[in-house]
Amino acid sequence: MKVMNIQSLIRENVKKMSPYSSARDEFEQFTKPMIYLDANENPFTNGINRYPDPQQRELKAIIGDKNNVSKDAILLGNGSDEVLDLIFRAFCEPNRDNIITLPPTYGMYGVLANINAIQNREVLLNEEFQPNVDAILNAVDANTKIIFLCSPNNPTGNSFSDSSVIKILNQFKGLVVLDEAYIDFTEEESWLSVLKDFPNLIITQTLSKAYAMAGLRIGILYASREIILVLNKIKPPYNVNGLSQETAIKKLNQSTMPAQVKKIITERKRLETVLARCSFVEKVFPSVANFILIKVDDANFRYQQFLENGIVVRNRSNQPLCENCLRISVGSKEETEQIIELLKTFNNAEKSTIYR
Numbered sequence: 624m625k626v627m628n629i630q631s632l633i634r635e636n637v638k639k640m641s642p643y644s645s646a647r648d649e650f651e652q653f654t655k656p657m658i659y660l661d662a663n664e665n666p667f668t669n670g671i672n673r674y675p676d677p678q679q680r681e682l683k684a685i686i687g688d689k690n691n692v693s694k695d696a697i698l699l700g701n702g703s704d705e706v707l708d709l710i711f712r713a714f715c716e717p718n719r720d721n722i723i724t725l726p727p728t729y730g731m732y733g734v735l736a737n738i739n740a741i742q743n744r745e746v747l748l749n750e751e752f753q754p755n756v757d758a759i760l761n762a763v764d765a766n767t768k769i770i771f772l773c774s775p776n777n778p779t780g781n782s783f784s785d786s787s788v789i790k791i792l793n794q795f796k797g798l799v800v801l802d803e804a805y806i807d808f809t810e811e812e813s814w815l816s817v818l819k820d821f822p823n824l825i826i827t828q829t830l831s832k833a834y835a836m837a838g839l840r841i842g843i844l845y846a847s848r849e850i851i852l853v854l855n856k857i858k859p860p861y862n863v864n865g866l867s868q869e870t871a872i873k874k875l876n877q878s879t880m881p882a883q884v885k886k887i888i889t890e891r892k893r894l895e896t897v898l899a900r901c902s903f904v905e906k907v908f909p910s911v912a913n914f915i916l917i918k919v920d921d922a923n924f925r926y927q928q929f930l931e932n933g934i935v936v937r938n939r940s941n942q943p944l945c946e947n948c949l950r951i952s953v954g955s956k957e958e959t960e961q962i963i964e965l966l967k968t969f970n971n972a973e974k975s976t977i978y979r
Contacts, residue, residue, distance in 0.1 A: 625793065627822045629849045632714050632768060632797060637857060645860040647677050675865035678855075682868050685875050686843060690815055695848050698855065701862050703804060703829050703842030704731050709854045710825065710844075711739040714798060715768050722769040723762055725754055727778055727942035729802060732771045741768075747943050752779040752908070754787045760794055769798045775805040778939045778950045780910030782811055792821045798850075800825045805912035807833030807884055808891075815845060822847050830871060832913060833884050839867040887913050891953045897963050898951075902970050905947075914952045922947040925969070932965050 630638070646662035647653055653673070665672045683694040700706035715722065717740035724732045726745050736743040744767070746759045759770065770791060774783040792799050803826055806813050814826055826845040831837035841863060844854070891910060898917055899907045903925065906918040916939065919925045926938040926949060937950040954962070 625821050625823065627796070629822060629847070629853075633853055634712075634714065634716055637713050637853065640856065642856040643860055645674070645677055647674050648860070651678075671865060673865070674861055675863065675868055677860045677862075679863050679868055682841075682863075682872050682875075685872060689875070690813070690845075692815060692818070692845055693848075696818065696845050696851060698844040698846070698851050698858070699863050700842040700844065700858070702831070702840040703802070703827050704735070705858075705862060706827060706842045706844040706854070707731065707800070708735050708738070709858055710769065710798070710800060711735050711741060713853050713857055715739060715741045716766075717741065720766045720768045721764070722771065723759055723767060724771045725759070725773075725776075727752075727776075727939070727945050728771070728773045729777045729804075732773075745943075748776075748779070750944075752776060752781050752944070754783055754791070756787050756790050759791065763795060763797075767795075767797055769800055770795055771800050771802065773802040773804075775803075775809060775910075775912045777805065777912070778914070778916050778937070778942060778945065778948075780908055780912045780914060780916050782809060782911055788814070792824060795823070798823050798825055800827065802827050804829045804832055807880065808888060808913050809911040811911070818845055818847075822849070825850060830875075834874070834878070834880050835883060836871060836874060839871055841867055841871055886956065887953050890956060890959045891915065894951070894953060894959055894962065897966060901966055914950050916945070916948055916950050918946075918948050920947065922949055925949060928969060929965075932968075934962060934965065 650661060653659065659673070662674055664674065679699045680694070683697045683699060687694040687697055698706055700709065721742035721744050722736055723744045723746055725748050727748065733743045744762050746755060746762050749755050754772065772783060772788060772791070775781060776783065788801070801814050801824065803813055806828065814824065818824055818826060828843045830839060830841040891913065895907050895915055898904050898915065903920045904917050905920065908916040910916065922938050922940045926936060929936050939945045939948045939950050
């Protein structure tokens with residue numbers, strides 16, 4: 624097991640601060656039939672007049688059981704973006720520290736770096752969309768606090784090699800954030816199985832993708848108890864609302880996720896096969912996520928073509944290494960049928976008849 628002093632990475636002002644203590648932090652048994660006059664709530668019951676559990680205990684217990692992780696190793700947030708932001712705020716000193724990201728990748732890492740006044744050092748993936756580990760480690764200096772790894776990666780759809788991740792975890796003295804938003808669509812094992820071996824490892828997941836709860840905005844962060852204590856210290860007191868907690872608990876207890884994921888993978892494979900046969904598609908990049916990245920002859924034209932036929936895809940041409948690339952989310956069987964029929968017309972259409 625790697626030994627590391629996490630305290631040395633925490634911002635000094637965060638170390639010294641006292642966290643806000645809400646009424647529901649001070650009296651935790653608030654589900655008991657008591658008269659609650661401690662939180663200045665409206666007393667008239669309507670199902671949402673009381674503050675929610677600030678620590679989301681019941682929801683964490685279910686998530687922990689499903690993933691064989693202690694609830695003390697879990698932090699929940701208002702979407703993954705909030706938990707990612709908390710990492711910046713706890714560990715990165717504004718106008719001094721830096722992070723490393725690996726484009727093309729999830730754009731919010733860079734946005735959050737800018738918001739928090741943290742330098743973002745970009746080290747491009749190689750042509751196989753794998754981390755250039757030596758270049759990453761060469762970009763590290765004394766003020767590098769975090770390396771962000773998105774695996775499976777968005778927008779490329781591939782997972783990073785185990786050897787690359789292990790080398791970074793072992794040789795980097797800061798935090799490694801491994802974003803597993805799309806892990807449920809792969810046959811690979813989550814890095815949660817080795818979380819205890821790497822005290823500098825933070826894993827983020829979400830209920831938005833495979834669990835079909837994007838509207839609830841629930842992001843999940845797994846880390847050592849020491850890191851969780853720091854993040855709990857600075858998180859907003861009621862950051863996951865009561866309706867989201869209640870709905871997530873209900874849906875996780877009757878989860879249709881495995882069946883839905885199986886259907887999505889089936890449609891992904893079918894769509895990949897059809898796209899590979901299209902004359903305007905130059906390359907279909909291998910994917911283990913719920914989307915496919917394709918290189919086409921003219922991304923702006925093909926994007927408009929899809930749009931004018933009632934289908935919204937994502938033009939990723941503005942990303943490094945993704946010139947003339949479109950990202951297509953995998954839909955239902957019926958939606959796949961529609962897009963397949965549309966692709967047949969694309970093959971036969973002249974660009975000049977649609978291009979504006």
